[in-house]
Amino acid sequence: GEDVEQSLFLSVREGDSSVINCTYTDSSSTYLYWYKQEPGAGLQLLTYIFSNMDMKQDQRLTVLLNKKDKHLSLRIADTQTGDSAIYFCAESIYNSGGYQKVTFGTGTKLQVIP
Amino acid sequence: DSGVTQTPKHLITATGQRVTLRCSPRSGDLSVYWYQQSLDQGLQFLIQYYNGEERAKGNILERFSAQQFPDLHSELNLSSLELGDSALYFCASSLRGLTSGYDEQFFGPGTRLTVL
Numbered sequence: 001g002e003d004v005e006q007s008l009f010l011s012v013r014e015g016d017s018s019v020i021n022c023t024y025t026d027s028s029s030t031y032l033y034w035y036k037q038e039p040g041a042g043l044q045l046l047t048y049i050f051s052n053m054d055m056k057q058d059q060r061l062t063v064l065l066n067k068k069d070k071h072l073s074l075r076i077a078d079t080q081t082g083d084s085a086i087y088f089c090a091e092s093i094y095n096s097g098g099y100q101k102v103t104f105g106t107g108t109k110l111q112v113i114p
Numbered sequence: 115d116s117g118v119t120q121t122p123k124h125l126i127t128a129t130g131q132r133v134t135l136r137c138s139p140r141s142g143d144l145s146v147y148w149y150q151q152s153l154d155q156g157l158q159f160l161i162q163y164y165n166g167e168e169r170a171k172g173n174i175l176e177r178f179s180a181q182q183f184p185d186l187h188s189e190l191n192l193s194s195l196e197l198g199d200s201a202l203y204f205c206a207s208s209l210r211g212l213t214s215g216y217d218e219q220f221f222g223p224g225t226r227l228t229v230l
Contacts, residue, residue, distance in 0.1 A: 031216060035221075040223075041223055041224075042116065042118075042204055042206075042221035042222050042223045042224050043157075043204070043206075043221040044116070044221070045218055045219070045220075048216070048218075050216075088157060092212065095170075097170075098213070099169060099170060099211065099212050099213055100212035100213070100217070101159075101170060101212070102159070102212065102219065103159070104149075104156065104157040104159075105156065106156035106157075107156055107157070
């Protein structure tokens, strides 16, 4: 079955690296995503990784995927106050109808302390 | 700006009432998705439409219904409202309805529903 879990809260100092973790249960995931939700706004896709990749880097963002442990992480280098938001991980899985179903985690609230 | 619009932004109503939330997808996107975000439940998938047809159902209550019109906009109808229905309701759209390959969902800004 699909279940995506994240820790609820993370606090870091400005300039430090942030690491947000996510675990999922379905090993047949096709894509895994990281979304950012700023206060009062909708979700915005930050990055995604295909399930046959181990790592993806995009400027300050690094995504690591450990398929054996079903663990996904998002590292934000040089965290800024503008990075304060809720971060959701999500996985997509093909269902019996041939369509992908996306399941979201509970979200991790990142607080950046100046 | 994702290109997905939702109206109204805020809605305050009483228990037992019925409301309609509206969503216009990004230009060219054929599929719309509705999600409910509450404090204790995270982001829950409700329902998906593709080119006017229902494609997938999630944790949608029987008191809730949705449809996608020929111009591809969608409406989510919530009836017999309860206090627990207070939440943020998001609409998202994508091009291919999550069929094959990578298909990004673009989220609207949400409608905040408060049931008193």
